[in-house]
Amino acid sequence: MGDENEPGSPTPGRRAPWERPISRVPRSDRDPETPSPPSEQPPSPAPEPRPAADRPEPDRTPQSSDDQDRRLSVAEVVDRISRIGSNRGRAAGRDDSPASDAVDRTVAPSPPPSAQAPPVPPREDPEPPTEVIAPVVDERRTAERPAPEAVGPVAPPTLTRLALSKARKRKRMRVAGRVGVSMVSILALVITGVVWGYLRATDRGFEQVAALDTESTDVVDAPGQYGDETYLIVGTDTRAGASGEIGAGTVADAEGARSDTVMLINIPADRSRVVAVSFPRDLDVERPECEGWDSSTGDYTGEMYPAADGDKLNATYALGGPKCLVKIIQKISGLRIGHFVGIDFAGFESMVDEVGGVDVCSPVPLVDEELGTVLATAGEQRIDGRTALNYVRARKVDAEGTGDYGRIKRQQLFLSSLLRSVLSNRVLFDPGALNGFVTAFTRDTFVENVKTSDLLTLGKSLRGVEAGAVTFLTVPTAGTTDYGNEIPRTDDIKAIFQAIIDDQPLPGEERAPDATPEVAPPVTTEPQIAVDPALVSVQISNASDTSGLAATTADELAAYGFQVVGTGNAETTGTAATVVRYGAGSIADASTVASTIPGAVLEETPTLGGIVEVVLGTDFLGFLTPPTVVGDLLPTFATGVSGASTEVALPSDLTVTNGADESCV
Numbered sequence: 275m276g277d278e279n280e281p282g283s284p285t286p287g288r289r290a291p292w293e294r295p296i297s298r299v300p301r302s303d304r305d306p307e308t309p310s311p312p313s314e315q316p317p318s319p320a321p322e323p324r325p326a327a328d329r330p331e332p333d334r335t336p337q338s339s340d341d342q343d344r345r346l347s348v349a350e351v352v353d354r355i356s357r358i359g360s361n362r363g364r365a366a367g368r369d370d371s372p373a374s375d376a377v378d379r380t381v382a383p384s385p386p387p388s389a390q391a392p393p394v395p396p397r398e399d400p401e402p403p404t405e406v407i408a409p410v411v412d413e414r415r416t417a418e419r420p421a422p423e424a425v426g427p428v429a430p431p432t433l434t435r436l437a438l439s440k441a442r443k444r445k446r447m448r449v450a451g452r453v454g455v456s457m458v459s460i461l462a463l464v465i466t467g468v469v470w471g472y473l474r475a476t477d478r479g480f481e482q483v484a485a486l487d488t489e490s491t492d493v494v495d496a497p498g499q500y501g502d503e504t505y506l507i508v509g510t511d512t513r514a515g516a517s518g519e520i521g522a523g524t525v526a527d528a529e530g531a532r533s534d535t536v537m538l539i540n541i542p543a544d545r546s547r548v549v550a551v552s553f554p555r556d557l558d559v560e561r562p563e564c565e566g567w568d569s570s571t572g573d574y575t576g577e578m579y580p581a582a583d584g585d586k587l588n589a590t591y592a593l594g595g596p597k598c599l600v601k602i603i604q605k606i607s608g609l610r611i612g613h614f615v616g617i618d619f620a621g622f623e624s625m626v627d628e629v630g631g632v633d634v635c636s637p638v639p640l641v642d643e644e645l646g647t648v649l650a651t652a653g654e655q656r657i658d659g660r661t662a663l664n665y666v667r668a669r670k671v672d673a674e675g676t677g678d679y680g681r682i683k684r685q686q687l688f689l690s691s692l693l694r695s696v697l698s699n700r701v702l703f704d705p706g707a708l709n710g711f712v713t714a715f716t717r718d719t720f721v722e723n724v725k726t727s728d729l730l731t732l733g734k735s736l737r738g739v740e741a742g743a744v745t746f747l748t749v750p751t752a753g754t755t756d757y758g759n760e761i762p763r764t765d766d767i768k769a770i771f772q773a774i775i776d777d778q779p780l781p782g783e784e785r786a787p788d789a790t791p792e793v794a795p796p797v798t799t800e801p802q803i804a805v806d807p808a809l810v811s812v813q814i815s816n817a818s819d820t821s822g823l824a825a826t827t828a829d830e831l832a833a834y835g836f837q838v839v840g841t842g843n844a845e846t847t848g849t850a851a852t853v854v855r856y857g858a859g860s861i862a863d864a865s866t867v868a869s870t871i872p873g874a875v876l877e878e879t880p881t882l883g884g885i886v887e888v889v890l891g892t893d894f895l896g897f898l899t900p901p902t903v904v905g906d907l908l909p910t911f912a913t914g915v916s917g918a919s920t921e922v923a924l925p926s927d928l929t930v931t932n933g934a935d936e937s938c939v
Contacts, residue, residue: 481720483572485596485614487604491824491842494608495775497813497855497885501543505613506603508591509535509622510569511667533591534667535685538603538611540774547743547783548933549774550689551607552682554751557587558759559602567595572720586759596722606749606762607771608843614722621718622666623659628710631656632691634665635938642668654938662688678760679748679929686746686931693933694741742784744933750925766925773922777881781924782932801910802862804902807835810863813887817844823890830898831888834870844889851875852891854911857882868911869902876911 485506493499511534536553561582566575569592579593591599596614604611626632633656640649648664649655657665666685674680712726749767751760773780812831816824824841832838852874856864861876864886868874871888872895879887902908 480716480724481572483596483614483616483720483722484574485600485722486611487597487600488610488612489840490601490604490610492601492605492608493610493840493842494771494844495815495887496610496840496842497882497887498775498879499610500881500883500885502610503541503613504609504611505539505615506600506611507535507537507539508533508596508599508614508616509666510591510616510618511588533588533599536587536599536603537685538607538609540609542777545739547745548739549745549747549780550686551747551749551770551774552686553587553603553606553749554678554682554760555586555588556678556754556758556760557749557751558755558761559585559587559590559606561585561590561594561598562601562605564590564594564598564601566593567597569595584755584757584759596720606767608768608775609771613724613728615724616720617715618718619663621714623663624714624718625711626657626659626662626692628714629692629695631658632662632688632695634662634688634691635936637938638673640665640668640671641673643670643672644668682748683929683931686748687935690741690744690746690931690933690935693744740784741934742932745780745783746931746933747780748929750928763925766928769922769924770928773924776922778922780930781928782930784932784934802865802908804866804869804904804906804908805862806904807866807901808837810866811837811839811885812867813839813885814841815844815887815889816842817889818892818894823894823896827888827890827894827898831867831870834898834901836867836901839885850891850893852894853877853889855879855882855887855889857884860884860886862908865908865911866901869908870898870900872897872899874911 534555536555538551538553540549540551541547561579563581564579566577566579567573568575574595574597587599587602590602596616600611600614633654634649635654636649636652638652639647641647642664645664645668648661648668649657666681666688668684669678669681671680716726747770749770750763752763753761755761772778812828814824814828814831824843828838828841852871853876854864854868854871854874855877856879858878858880860882861878863884864876867886867888868876873893874888
């Protein structure tokens with residue numbers, strides 16, 4: 275919009291009309307041409323519209339500062355806006371604007387008709403006409419474009435016969451691939467379900483019985499046995515049920531059940547070998563206090579029998595069942611028995627028949643005073659389940675002249691042959707034979723802590739074990755008592771099981787060279803930082819002559835916050851020094867424990883893992899001191915490496931049978 279002042283006007287400070295506030299002006303200052311309000315002047319007839327040229331032109335003389343502050347009335351503002359609009363209309367070619375006339379009629383009324391105003395010459399427009407600028411047009415956008423064509427379905431490119439054949443072949447391969455993947459997935463799901471169902475079904479076939487005592491204080495060097503698997507296998511001579519039907523005798527001949535065969539099997543943590551130790555059925559033992567057991571129902575009666583000396587091993591089973599037998603074998607061996615398996619005559623016969631018989635060899639015909647002729651001919655031959663049962667039971671064979679030891683030797687040879695048969699392709703790769711063997715095993719056994727999946731996992735871990743790494747031993751005895759009990763050679767028996775615990779090579783054993791245990795180098799003593807006792811697991815072993823010392827020491831260590839995982843007797847007694855043993859990387863834990871035991875020495879034992887073992891010797895003072903504060907510097911201790919620096923001397927007359935032995939004896 276143009277400015278209200280004329281060009282060159284001396285009042286540059288005057289504000290534009292749209293910037294001035296509208297207000298009422300006092301009556302004395304009102305423009306004489308401004309109409310009066312309706313309340314002060316009676317209404318008059320509507321005046322004739324006067325041409326814009328006849329209207330008086332406002333005074334444009336310079337004004338004083340007081341005049342600049344004077345405010346315009348509404349009529350003046352409207353009149354000025356109408357003049358600006360009329361000028362724009364003329365510039366656009368419109369001489370008469372209805373909107374402008376309407377404003378003139380409303381704002382500037384004409385004088386009465388009687389008075390004729392003199393003609394007023396046309397006024398020059400103070401503002402030049404507005405220049406009309408043509409819009410800018412993008413010629414590139416207005417250029418003629420080709421009209422869009424209608425688009426229909428695009429025809430596929432024409433292919434040759436060879437290309438069409440390849441395309442069809444690729445399509446068939448994609449379909450075949452999808453079908454193959456789907457079939458493999460379905461097959462894997464089905465196999466998984468079948469295996470799961472098979473394991474569940476076989477586990478339900480096991481008869482469960484209470485037998486184990488894993489927290490027994492008779493366990494020797496429990497940390498050193500970590501990871502080992504130890505099974506107690508018991509063959510019972512019950513005449514009840516199916517066992518009586520196969521010719522084993524009747525209940526009238528022998529009531530109840532006895533442990534006809536007792537075999538302890540140890541498999542070390544590295545699965546490098548298998549050791550099976552046989553116990554004579556008439557071994558003289560000290561029977562602990564036991565709860566009565568009913569072999570016909572497999573339940574315990576609740577009646578307690580006091581401890582007694584001079585019992586036969588099989589009689590303790592008849593009285594106290596699996597629990598009593600486990601306690602005795604665990605005390606004799608010092609091994610932690612983690613699994614129990616009992617099998618009767620019928621189960622043994624079924625397993626032999628399921629594998630198609632077992633090959634045995636006898637230098638002479640085998641005739642027993644009670645069972646009669648077992649093997650009519652000498653030499654190598656395959657026997658079925660019924661004959662195999664008599665073969666392992668016969669104990670009154672004149673040709674052998676060794677009584678129960680001849681029977682044990684035959685049992686070991688028979689089991690070696692059975693093991694070779696089970697591990698052969700004849701059984702492992704015959705689903706029918708393998709399933710029959712497992713079914714017979716589960717149907718006629720009573721167990722604790724034995725599952726089919728555990729047996730399969732154990733078998734898988736032993737796949738690399740050669741038959742030569744399977745060793746059968748027999749507990750040595752020295753004559754009999756007046757009651758006919760076999761007198762155990764206690765020191766030799768202790769040496770045998772100490773060698774097993776220490777993983778010492780056994781006579782006749784043929785292990786792989788890389789399976790021989792290595793002794794770690796000595797560890798240099800360095801200052802250590804005390805750790806939190808709550809993070810240290812401690813095993814207490816008593817090597818002194820004071821009974822109950824391990825239990826009282828365990829209570830004191832627990833009071834200081836140490837985590838006591840067990841107590842027991844040490845592998846050897848009468849040791850002078852009190853030793854704190856530890857595995858690789860646990861020297862700070864061991865030093866924290868040793869800080870509570872005056873005079874203790876440290877000894878590294880690689881097989882301990884993360885457990886610290888305290889072996890209380892005869893020099894133990896009987897009291898503990900508070901451990902070093904967590905985060906403080908510990909005192910240094912003399913350390914060494916255990917590793918069984920001296921091997922245990924085994925008896926020279928030890929009866930040993932190697933699993934690879936196929937000799938005819």
